[in-house]
Amino acid sequence: MPTHPVVSRSDWLAARQALLAEEKAMSAARDALAAKRRALPWVEVTTAYSFDTPSGTKPLIDLFAGRGQLFVYHFMLAPSWNEGCKNCSCLADHFGGMLPHLAARDVTLTAVSRAPLATIDAFKARMGWTFPWVSSAGTTFNFDFNVSFAPDTAGQGSYNYAPRSGSMEELPGASVFARDEQGRVFHTYSTYARGLDQLLGMYNVLDLMPKGRDEAGLPYPMSWIKHHDKY
DSSP: OOOHHHHHHHHHHHHHHHHHHHHHHHHHHHHHHHHHHTSSOEOOOSSEEEEEEETTTGGGGGGGGGEEEEEEEEOOOOTTTTOOOHHHHHHHHHTGGGGHHHHTTTTTEEEESSSSHHHHHHHHHHOOOOEEEEOOOOHHHHHHTSBBBOOOTTTTEEEEEEEOSSSSSSSEEEEEEETTTSSSSSEEEEEGGGGGGGGGGGHHHHTTEEEEEEOTTTTTTTTOOTTTOOO
């Protein structure tokens, strides 16, 4: 545990109030940024994507489940893998409790991976998850949204709106879609890498703790994370 000065309650309160002013400024900046995010222009999705689901093959619009907004988490689970990425799994551990609240705000959440549906279902059952998770196997969906890459294309393409480095065939991301009354689907937003931090409630708690994320001496952030059944 790091060493900290120990002060009187009144001195602590003064320091806390000074920090509160900065926290309020950050909250206001975050609200302003969210407004700019919502104001982004949209792109109509014209590719006829299809997904393998537990109730059969469905087009993208059916993943909305009758709602007007769709949140897709691009879960790293390649066709040859038998379990999902541990970091994606940590993030997905947060999804279950969100579902009824998101539905109340006209949002459907689903995960999408390139692995066969049987692989997805087996891993989902192992983890005890209940959120929707479908397979985009045989489609270009993951490639078009810059989260999957052919194995022989190291350093090619883009990720997080910049030239891609490395050779990983799967990378994490999230995409947002909207639909209109005419049945048109629009891509409104995607985020990758550290942009996904906001989905990790675990990190929000750690950021409040005396030791913080405590990752400075690790090979890379999140290297300590395991599948929740492996701790």
